[in-house]
């Protein structure tokens with residue numbers, strides 16, 4: 431076995447969270463190693479729906495979401511491509527009268543975070559959106575939201591991190607993870623590695639890493655169900671969602687409509703879409719978007735994501751080990767957040783603090799006899 435290679439920061443997991451942390455750290459001059467057991471951006475970060483959406487998020491996520499959204503505007507400068515980011519606006523639809531109250535309450539909360547949305551209903555709504563079906567009664571439009579191509583964006587963050595000086599190792603799982611009282615000791619294949627800091631961004635598998643420190647949290651794998659149509663004449667102007675969730679849709683430049691909703695199947699390691707779910711959710715989608723009725727579905731898929739009991743991620747310091755940072759459990763909403771999470775993790779490593787509030791994401795919230803986290 432070779433001598434140990436030392437890094438200031440080792441990152442477990444090359445999804446968008448790990449890769450954006452690697453990029454943020456490398457850009458700030460830190461010697462960082464990004465280890466991915468498969469291929470960077472090939473798991474949830476590369477197969478998701480592609481929603482870049484602040485609208486609909488809970489209040490506690492808003493500061494992080496707003497910070498992350500600003501990073502998305504800098505993609506060409508940061509990763510060398512625009513990732514097919516389209517600032518289309520996100521239209522959150524009301525399907526029943528009670529949904530309007532939800533939209534109004536959310537709009538008031540978002541305004542406090544500096545985010546404006548416009549509510550529309552009745553004849554004005556119908557006139558503006560003739561392509562929406564009768565199931566949509568009105569909606570709230572957040573113009574700064576949009577969508578992007580996850581298959582391009584997520585690997586591009588890892589490549590950019592490498593160009594910025596990070597060591598990026600694919601097909602290399604981190605195992606035998608321990609802390610010897612001074613630093614982390616790890617194994618990556620035949621290689622022995624040491625590190626001052628460890629970032630656990632192993633996605634749905636993050637409890638394996640946390641488990642080495644007896645710090646696993648209640649998290650279960652989920653398998654969001656997705657499909658895409660043949661190219662259709664352009665008609666969906668915005669990224670679409672509904673109050674209460676359950677169906678979302680966007681149309682890409684080429685005309686294909688990407689639609690999601692419900693759950694597929696999986697075994698914690700691999701995911702499969704569900705035909706039954708696709709059929710059921712497609713009925714809801716057609717009630718909102720009648721032009722989909724005769725569309726051919728050309729592909730369905732799913733992916734593995736970690737969901738926590740409160741649907742908020744775990745972001746921040748371990749309670750068990752100094753200089754261990756967790757960032758996982760994004761519960762189906764981490765694509766928008768990840769570039770902001772990378773910056774926040776770099777703040778914690780380099781500055782020992784961050785201006786972005788993280789209290790709601792503390793790992794200790796799952797532990798009744800909470801102990802303070804240790805940086």
Ligand SMILES: Cc1cc2nc3c(=O)[nH]c(=O)nc-3n(C[C@H](O)[C@H](O)[C@H](O)COP(=O)(O)OP(=O)(O)OC[C@H]3O[C@@H](n4cnc5c(N)ncnc54)[C@H](O)[C@@H]3O)c2cc1C
Nearest residue numbers: 443445447467475478479481604633733760763764765766
């Ligand atoms: C089908 C689907 C649709 C979604 N739609 C949206 C959406 O529209 N908008 C949105 O905001 N979010 C969405 N999400 C959620 C979003 O994709 C995730 O929250 C986000 O990608 C999580 O990023 P991550 O880096 O934490 O996880 P991942 O991308 O899963 O990355 C974790 C990585 O860690 C690696 N790994 C695990 N263990 C180890 C180890 N021991 N050593 C090395 N590597 C390891 C894995 O191989 C994996 O590549 C969706 C998710 C799915 C699955």
